[in-house]
Amino acid sequence: MPALYSVAKRRARCSYCRPFRTGGLSSIAPNGKSFRITVKREPDGVVSNWLDDRVELSATLKVSVPAGEFFLAYKPERPGVLLIMDVGLTPVISMLEKAAKGAVSVTIHYIHGTLDGSTHAIGAQVRRLAERTANISATTFYVEPRADDVRGRDYNERGLITGDWLRKQLPVAGADFHLCGPKPFLPAFVGELTLAGVPADRLHYQFFGPTDELIAA
Numbered sequence: 001m002p003a004l005y006s007v008a009k010r011r012a013r014c015s016y017c018r019p020f021r022t023g024g025l026s027s028i029a030p031n032g033k034s035f036r037i038t039v040k041r042e043p044d045g046v047v048s049n050w051l052d053d054r055v056e057l058s059a060t061l062k063v064s065v066p067a068g069e070f071f072l073a074y075k076p077e078r079p080g081v082l083l084i085m086d087v088g089l090t091p092v093i094s095m096l097e098k099a100a101k102g103a104v105s106v107t108i109h110y111i112h113g114t115l116d117g118s119t120h121a122i123g124a125q126v127r128r129l130a131e132r133t134a135n136i137s138a139t140t141f142y143v144e145p146r147a148d149d150v151r152g153r154d155y156n157e158r159g160l161i162t163g164d165w166l167r168k169q170l171p172v173a174g175a176d177f178h179l180c181g182p183k184p185f186l187p188a189f190v191g192e193l194t195l196a197g198v199p200a201d202r203l204h205y206q207f208f209g210p211t212d213e214l215i216a217a
Contacts, residue, residue: 074171082110086181093125109137110137117146166192179203190203
């Protein structure tokens with residue numbers, strides 16, 4: 001089966017790798033001291049450049065409290081698949097850290113796709129979590145690896161994530177899915193998994209746009 005979404009390069013980036021949010025909370029470990037946010041710096045980004053260049057460690061920012069319905073269940077009953085594209089990893093890293101701390105007993109499959117090593121964020125941390133945690137597996141797809149991107153070290157698979165690959169490698173019928181990424185990635189895989197028989201209550205996603213657009217897709 002061909003990939004469910006296409007690549008259209010522009011300025012050395014693919015269409016579904018463009019930034020779709022300013023940043024997000026990427027660690028919610030309850031240590032009582034701090035939270036971590038992850039922000040993708042863009043050449044023309046107003047907020048990302050301001051945070052990186054101007055904000056000091058002692059600065060005080062006015063922010064809202066963490067909110068939303070996209071999170072890993074307190075005690076998951078089925079294997080979990082974290083399926084993400086590019087900076088969609090931001091909210092999912094918290095789920096992976098939770099599993100690595102021993103708070104989750106089921107197997108967690110982390111599947112991340114991005115253009116190449118230059119757009120691969122938090123890769124080293126994910127590899128460390130997978131290496132030291134028996135119930136975490138991590139697979140990274142590079143759409144077009146660079147000459148210095150090494151398979152087996154920087155990434156695992158070349159090309160796009162496909163429905164065929166998911167069905168061959170993962171327990172699709174018996175897993176809970178958490179998906180995060182921009183259009184057209186997210187609508188494509190929500191539709192693919194729905195057609196594969198995954199019930200709606202086992203499809204969890206964070207969609208940046210009107211929900212009716214995702215349902216229609």
